[in-house]
Amino acid sequence: MIYAEILAGGVGKRMGNTDMPKQFLMLGNKPIIIHTVEQFLLVPEIAKVLIGCPKDWMGYMSDLVLKYIGTNEKIIIIEGGKDRNGTIMNGCKYIEDTLGLAEKDVIITHDAVRPFVDYRIIEDNIKCVKKYDAVDTIIPAADTIVESKDGKILSDIPRRDFLYLGQTPQTFKIKELMKTFDTLTSEEKEILTDACKIFVVKKKEVGFVRGEEYNLKVTTMHDLKLANAILEVGLNHD
Secondary structure (H helix, E strand, O other): OEEEEEEOOOOOHHHOOOOOOHHHOEEOOEEHHHHHHHHHHOOOOEEEEEEEEOHHHHHHHHHHHHHHOOOOOOEEEEEOOOOHHHHHHHHHHHHHHHHOOOOOOEEEEEEOOOOOOOHHHHHHHHHHOOOOOEEEEEEEOOOOOOEOOOOOOOOEOOOHHHOEEEEEEEEEEHHHHHHHHHOOOHHHHHOOOOOHHHHHHOOOOOEEEEOOOOOOOOOOHHHHHHHHHHHHHHHHHO
């Protein structure tokens, strides 16, 4: 079975002075997270779409789904974790405990605030995970990336042609993800920035597919303005 999990466990502190987590802010005529969920409902191979959100917002999320999507047996709302990997593991555990977990079951994880993920990117993730246990979505780095270990002077300027920017979805064979996560030490867990690093830390292969520039993450108010502009252009094009 193929599952999707929308990662909506954060509160979005970088968005500034808002009275709700950023995934619930309006983008056009509906909340950001609704745009995101709808993209995964378009993919017939996906059996269930889990939404991992803060415990205090689970009821609100249910109301949003009912208002903008309606009753849909594919959608399951679960409690998120203390961080993104905690939310992912909560989703995996829910599948294992409630839906039953088979050897080849797959989970496609995606940021709630990347509303412009498209069908091609999701399908490419599904195809790639047949070969690898973990799959990332990336785009080439357009700018030179510099490193500073002390925050004062440059320590390195890596070759740009070797560098990429990570996006989501990130897709995993569920049993392998859970098994590999359980082998991490406390120190290794502290340096995780995303779920694919679980495999990188353990020196396991991670495949990748190409993302898109417009598959942006809405993190700040500037991002939200840009997302609204992208949405408007898309609507005008249609």
